[in-house]
Amino acid sequence: MRQVRADEYAEFAAARARHLYRSACLLTAGDTHLAEDLVQETLGRLYVRWGRVSRVDNPAGYAQTVLTRAFLAHQRRRSSREQAVDVFPDVPDGGGTDTSLRLTLMQALGRLPAKDRAVVVLRYWEDRSVEETADAMNASSAAVRTRCSRALGRLRELLGEDMSEYARP
Secondary structure (H helix, E strand, O other): OHHHHHHHHHHHHHHHHHHHHHHHHHHOOOOHHHHHHHHHHHHHHHHHOHHHHOOOOOHHHHHHHHHHHHHHHHHHHOOOOOOOOOOOOOOOOOOOOOHHHHHHHHHHHHOOOHHHHHHHHHHHHOOOOHHHHHHHHOOOHHHHHHHHHHHHHHHHHHHOOOOOOOOOO
């Protein structure tokens, strides 16, 4: 029976790791090394609890919640505040995507407070409801709505009111 669970976990981890990594990159505003660490921590926590996690209705959503909480915990316990840099290391070529747009958005996300960034990623990248976001962040729905409004306002300030240059036809 243990081998069956281990195989199920390995299949789940292989299928979800890439998506978790993308979300972690957004949460960390492009810090790929921290994103990798957060994904590893998330997958480790899931492995330990896989017997229970595999029985929930949405293991992928559970994994996303674990990732978000790991990110927020990391932000709280970080004793020496690292300084963000303008150049992102190890950024692969987008392969036809608009790299300058991606970097602009990552820099703007990086200037948001960690909880505001988490709200934006969960609500607009993960397409979660206010209630799901509140549950993932251990916050009230009202707090999520407030943070979301504040974060979007700040992003508008950083990116400029006229976003038409960033929109694709």
